[in-house]
Amino acid sequence: MSDTAEKSGKAPDTEETSKPEKSPTPLYTGYDLDYFVAPQDLMEAVRKLDQANFFLEDISCLHVQEGFQLVYHFDRFDQPGRVGLRVMLDRQEPEIISIHHIYPGADWHERECFDFFGIRFRGHPNLLPLLLDPDYPGPPPLLKKESALKGLQELYPDRVHTPVEVNSEEFSREIANCSNTKNRNTL
């Protein structure tokens, strides 16, 4: 207990202390693994995460110039570590396969994305408004105005958006070894 307490001291972050307002990139983003996945590979990636005993935290969605970015967050009970799967969807007809067969908990998260962004999930058993009134007249409420839309490059300046090869052994190995241990106690 005592030596972990020493390690967790905030001493290494002294540079941050002097200039709290200007820090370029966070030391730890909360993601231990973060992938871009091609829409057709999503099912396979989710299946592999299921086999590796991950659970689905939530499905977040982002409206950007290029279209919609769905972010699936996964974490694990026995060996905690967060995996993010990012899928880009078409701007005009956002559609993606539903993953509720693997994770029944995704059912409501997908309905929420349908509510707020109008994304359609193929094969969803019950794609009805979840939080909004079924008679809600307007467009999905979280769609942004054209002028307010930002490009992926503006939001994630340092990131490369190349999809990962989900069938590769490397992907399986990485998710199997995923752990947040090395990132603990970094802000």
Place this chain on the structure above:
Amino acid sequence: MKLDLRLDTSGDFYAQKFQPTKREDTLILNMGPQHPSTHGVLRILLEIDGEYIVRAEPVLGYIHRMHEKMAEVMSYPQYLPNPARTDYLHALAWGWAHVGAVERLMGLEVPERAEYIRVITCELNRINSHLLWWGAYLLDLGAFTPIMYSFDDREIIMDILQRVTGSRLTYCYYRFGGVSGDIDDRFVAETREQCARMKERFKMYKDLVTDNYILRQRVEEIGEISVDTCRRYGATGPVLRGSGQAYDVRRAEPYSVYDRFDFNIPAYDTCDAMGRYMVRMDEMQESIKIIEQALDSLPQGDFIHPKAPKRAKPPAGDVYFAVEGARGKIGMHLVSDGGKSAYRLKLRAPGFSNLSLFAEVSSGTLISDAVSILGSLDLVIPEIDR
């Protein structure tokens, strides 16, 4: 005479979509949105065969307020009071998730004293949340008196928190880089006194309620949820720990100074409502342990970083920050474009995922057991609807 009870069940949009099965002897029943056991406005569509539930489907959204949109139109400091309005019972944990996400994205340092104050107040709030759940759950099950005792205890904790935070329920105490005000000697003394008092009360609660035969009949072997069901639905918190999996964000993904304290993660592998009940009862005692250790080692120093920005403006990028709330894992996915308000803020409500397994768990149970299961999930509807 053959009576088709389904004739009058056309109902509203959701009732119509909730198609009855092929059976002719079942009845569609609305439980809620104004049902005492749902603690708010949750509606559950039930298909029942006598007293047994064939199928259940929760209908949400009755108090949906679009907190995620508000995050995009309000500046970061303006949004500070909002998270507390989602889960009003564990308001500080939600506030913490929000400030924590912004701090993580900005790389903002929090003084050690502020971290300790956050731990103490957040744990006090957790005890309060569990106490209210305890009283209300027993009220659902027909025991009227315990809620009077739990409100007696809650009142003292709320007085303690009111002095430092300024409010009694929907606290807005945490700021980017610290907390809004320091705690004083009186706070420390009162908290210590209350911790000592609570320890005696827990003994009484065990004798009077936990060991009660009638209660046990209502909760034991009711609503069994396996760990795998929790995993497939993403259930966390006491629901998961009541299924035997000792997963707690404070331990699994330690934030703040939680790794300095010695506490257990209670877990019960009975998987039933009793398991979840016991997890919460034990958790309150663990919280007391944490508070006492934090008070013993409370460092001196600033309660907020002296250079903490008044107007937070995190750089472009995104972070995910999770904390352990009274109901489970509270997560915030914050995406910033470098502006003064969030580009997107996704709130992960633990109750949302916990409730989503209700349809599977409740099928085949008695309606009265479904009330017991619902209560054992500890739902706070504003958090689920957001």
